[in-house]
Amino acid sequence: MKTTISMLTTAVCLSVLLFSSCSSKEQWKPLFGENLSDATFDPAVWILEDGVLSAVEDDFIWTKTEYENFELDLEFKTDEGTNSGVIVYCSDLSNWVANSVEVQIADDHSEVWGLENSYQKCGAIYGHLPPVEQKIVNKPGEWNSMRVTCRGQHIVVVLNGFEVSNMDMSQWTSGTENPDGTAIPPWLPTPFAELPTKGYIGLQGKHGQALIWFRNLNIRDL
Secondary structure, eight states, X not given: OHHHHHHHHHHHHHHHHHHHHHHHHHOOEETTOGGGTTEEOOTTTEEEETTEEEESSSOEXXXXXXXXXXXXXXXXXXXXXXXXXXXXXXXXXGGTTTSSEEEXXXXXXXXXXXXXXXXXXXXXXXXXXXXXXXXXXXXXXSEEEEEEEEETTEEEEXXXXXXXXXXXXXXXOOSSBOTTSOBOOTTOOSOGXXXXXXXXXXXXXXXXXXOEEEEEEEEEEO
């Protein structure tokens, strides 16, 4: 009888430990930690007020933690003519352009970005993959939701409930030409197939004269 109780107790303990481990892995947490404690940024540029993060210059805020296989949830609000982005898989902060993947944020309703190449539209994988649906982004002043899911070389972007980008990085074997034959901007020379799939996550601040606002930035491991 004692042996049976002992075995049951052990089994229950193991189940609790396994459940706790799985649950903790699925828990959402603030992208930059509590009060930006897990962020690298210039406090003269980036401002967190009432849960809204914004920048007064074209600068970046980065996580101190490197991430691989994750879901990122956030909300953003554009200004007229906003051009910003969410950077994932950044392996070199000093040269992030050539060593990361950028999910584009833009005011597609503006003349500035509304007439640009499709790979510069909101929700695109910048320079590489245009969104399948355009002008899904709300007009300036209205909040938008975005989820970026990264599993190795597979990246999915959902904007305001619509899946707008779905990329298999292994198909991008060239640093000059996309699989569909369109040209990759010359400042993005590294083939995505060769990029590391672990790195820092960053946000781009004010670009030109247009502002950008972020809130409810949360991440969880997959």
